[in-house]
Amino acid sequence: MPRALPRAPRALPDPAVAPRTRRGVLARSRAAWAASAVAVTLVLAACGPGAEEAPTLEPTPEATISVTGTGGAVPELDFPVPLTLSAPQEQVVWEGAGDELVEGGPVLLRVYTESGADGSVVRDDFASVPVAYLMTPEEIGSELYAVLEGHAVGARLMYAADTDGTPLVSTIDILPTSASGDVRAPEEGLPSVEHGEGGVPTVTIPEGVEPPAEPVVRQTIRGTGGQVASGQQVVIQLLAVRWSSGEVFDTTWGEGLRPLTVTLGADQLIEGFEEGLVDLPVGSEVMLVVPPGLGFGPSGNELATETLVYVVDILAVSPPA
Helix, strand or coil: CCCCCCCCCCCCCCCCCCCCCHHHHHHHHHHHHHHHHHHHHHHHHHHCCCCCCCCCCCCCCCCCCEEECCCCCCCEEECCCCCCCCCCEEEEEECCCCCECCCCCEEEEEEEEEECCCCCEEEEHHHCCCEEEECCHHHHCHHHHHHHCCCECCCEEEEEEEECCEEEEEEEEEECCCCCCEECCCCCCCCEEEECHHHCEEEECCCCCCCCCCCEEEEEEECCCCECCCCCEEEEEEEEEECCCCCEEEECCCCCCCCEEEECCCCCCCHHHHHHHCCCECCCEEEEEECHHHCCCCCCCCCCCCCEEEEEEEEEECCCC
């Protein structure tokens, strides 16, 4: 019997985006550069022309990196190949209009990376799904943390740095970690959903009302993104409660938790849960009321006889197959 809520393995930052050893690499590079500069200076002093005739050494101009494109689409990166970086480069392509990132909170990143050595694509989250992390130096690395700190949801950033001797140029899109759109009024006889800071939902079960015998799908927030299809990977937040008591039995919200990625049509989810997500637009929040027959059924699970209520935020999907 498939689980209602698969647990995603601990997400680790892609080395192409935020390697934990990059600072050490840069330190060694700077040291080698400094030693080389000293040697060159000594040679010029010993063998070069007199002070009055000494030429002025102009610093090599830093390579220019430009980023064009629109949100939701693969960016176009323009830089000289091969790219030479004397130090990391950062650029705010555009600022975000959403909530500012919170220390220790979830952050959903869509990363696109090209090699500065030959322009090849190293990482392309547009071809799969964005990745959820916790906004901590320990999880994403101190350098990526410093790049993201102070920015808000909706921003696109550029970061370029040498990694193990290879220059990498990345764009980082900061995506929402909660649904956004028109909030719909609750229906009589069904649970109501209220939202706290950061979009965290709370479910209230109506008193004295018997649960429906058939599955119920209600959008509580209507998004404006593309539709979800079977076979796609979907990044979600969710809260799951028992109708009988209102007790939370599963959630991705809270300290140390982050959105997870599931695949529809891969027998990962209970039947009623999966059916409720198909055809809904990204950015939506949906409430699913799942009767026992479409929940855990005769599995021996303690939830097998329960009517289950899920509140699911649909954050992102993979491209259509």
